[in-house]
Amino acid sequence: MKKLTLIKVAELAGVGIATVDRVLNERGGVRPETVRKVLRAARQAGLQRLLPDDTQHPWQIEVFLSSNGTWFFQQLADEFAQIADRLGYRKIKLFRTLVNENPPEKLAEKIKKSSELRDGIIVYGHDYPVIHQALLHCHEKGIPVITLVSDLPGAQRFCHVGINQYQAGRTAGLLMSKSMKTPGDVIMVSGRFDFSAHIQRIAGFRDALTQRAPWLRLREVLAGEDERHKIRALLKQTLLQADNVVGLYNSGDNNSDISALLQQQQLTDCCYITHELYDVTRLLLQQGTLSYTLDQNARQHAVISTDLLIRHLETGFQPDIYQDGRVELRIVTAENMA
Incomplete structure (x- = not known):
């Protein structure tokens, strides 16, 4: 074994040559995480020798x-x-x-x-x-x-x-376009609009719906910041202002509050799409309040x-x-x- 290779292993692992020697020759006295670092560095350096069995750690x-x-x-x-x-x-x-x-x-x-x-x-x-x-x-x-x-x-x-988050948003947009064939407003609710997953989902939904369903009017995104009271207030105000809400896409959570507001406004025929299959969305699907949920698994x-x-x-x-x-x-x- 060349000394230069040992030096390279030591440098990659951030330890001394003596530690490398103890690990490679199984002399003990080295912490498990350090053993891992040395063996990983040895593989990275292409050390040509049989390495100790690290499955014991x-x-x-x-x-x-x-x-x-x-x-x-x-x-x-x-x-x-x-x-x-x-x-x-x-x-x-x-x-x-x-x-x-x-x-x-x-x-x-x-x-x-x-x-x-x-x-x-x-x-x-x-x-x-x-x-x-x-x-x-x-x-x-x-x-x-x-x-x-x-x-x-x-x-x-x-x-x-x-998952491909943009593709997930486009899928929701496709489902909305296939489900609602009459003109009307579609509301978008985003959990955190500064988080990339929500940004990508909303962008995908917007792009797909604009391309596939020009008869549906997209309202401005409601960014609730994952705060229940804020989402409730924004959505309640929007529902009161909108003339004909036919669809709602929620890229985040708080489906209990959203579904309650839709029911209060008697929007039983609204196409409602959200994410994840769990106890709340499962119940909403069974009740017919929720049209689709996109589960990440x-x-x-x-x-x-x-x-x-x-x-x-x-x-x-x-x-x-x-x-x-x-x-x-x-x-x-x-x-x-x-």
Whole structure:
């Protein structure tokens, strides 16, 4: 083994040559996370020798999810826990951390700190410069990061796992155009208009409806900031002002409040489209209040992202940034609920 190669491994792992020697010759006395770093660096450096079996040290993966309390993120957290239980502690040690989306600096600091302790990171974050900087920090340290649900174009992420959010919006627009053939107003409600997933969904919906249904009039987007009282106030005012509401598309949450207002205004024939299949939307579909819901499939997000990360850590697999992490959108009606 050439000394220059050992030096390169030490530099990549950020440790001394003595530590590299202890790990490669299995002398012990090295923390598991440091063992991981050295073995990962050895593979990266193309070290031509049989490396120690690192399966005795479970892969340490941290998952950062939103703490906003919506069903989707609660379900995601549960799905990741089930995956960790199924793989077992000898295979993976998974840490789930819930972080408020604002301020983004808080998440950025947690990502950087995690890069010192974990073998890989899965993160739901938004398109802020400080988050891009955190992912660049991870990239420079050789820690793979998978973005989840909401992509960060141009960031140094390993790959992205999620649905095509723009396509989801276009799908909603297509469904609206096929369902409503008479002229009228269509209302768009967005959870957070500064978050890329909502921006892309609304843009897709607007584009599809403009192209396919010129007889439908799109009103200005109601940006409720994920605040129930604000969404209620904005929607109530709009419903009172509009002459003939025939459709409503909600890119976010708060479907209980939205459906209640539609019922108060006796808009029973309104084509109402939203996202995710959970207890509220399931009931609204059964009642006939909700026309369609577009489900992201939380389970697939957890399974695909964990699988891609472990394959990379174990074999060096390099996925396509979008294709390998693509999650299929499911259109759910009252007739095909699982």
